[in-house]
Amino acid sequence: MQSYLTSGFLLLSLILQIGTQCDAAAFAPGDDLVETLQGVEMVDSDLSTRQNMRGTLSVIIVRALGLNGDGLMKTNSVARMWYSSFYYQTNEIKSDNPTWNAVYNLGIVETHLPLKIEVVDKDVGKDDLLISCAQYLTQGVHTFTCSGNGQVEVNYSLICEPGLTGSQCEVGK
Known part of the structure; x- marks a missing residue:
């Protein structure tokens, strides 16, 4: 009891x-x-809005190309991802062209928030920011790239909750 x-x-x-x-x-x-x-x-009055704009999100940080962190040496490449309260970081790869294929299943999320991606050159002191971007997501399976000191490729899948439709999983009409 x-x-x-x-x-x-x-x-x-x-x-x-x-x-x-x-x-x-x-x-x-x-x-x-x-x-x-x-x-x-x-x-x-926002209760229906909170039940609105929800979907299942999976993100794959695929790879980066043409990074140039320290100039003469290979880059100690790490990608970071933020979505709402979620934060993930890939493993470190010593390469100017790292392939992570890091898969992150975030589960059910609110779909109106941006996905933030950064690629850094890990250093003993302060990390060097090479690429930074934010992308608003839409329903479906998509690939996008962010540019800076090189490029990073990201894939994601956003599947709306039942009864929700539209690019950001709004209430069905």
Whole structure:
């Protein structure tokens, strides 16, 4: 049997998630949640938007070409990727033309955010930024390149959640 503390925490979490006008103190342990919440007006007008624009995202950082980190020596190449709170970094390859083929399955994400990619030359002191870009994603399977001090190739797949369509997985019409 769950403790009252655990039940209260779960109830408070639910109330915060659905964004109701209810006073959490008005609930007592043992209250029927479904009965209590019937007829409660939703104040979070953004709830439908949060359920909108969602899809499953996979990213492959394929390779970089023509990097020139230190001039005379081969580049200690690393690619970095950010999407929302996700951060990934490839392994380091000592090459001006590294191939990573690093696959990152991010799962279900909000689709209105940019994917940020950087390629750096790893150094003992400070890394040298060679390439940096941000790309807004659209539904489907796509490849894009970013340029700077060389080029990086990235593939991604964005599949909309059921019932969502359009380039960024909007609510179906």
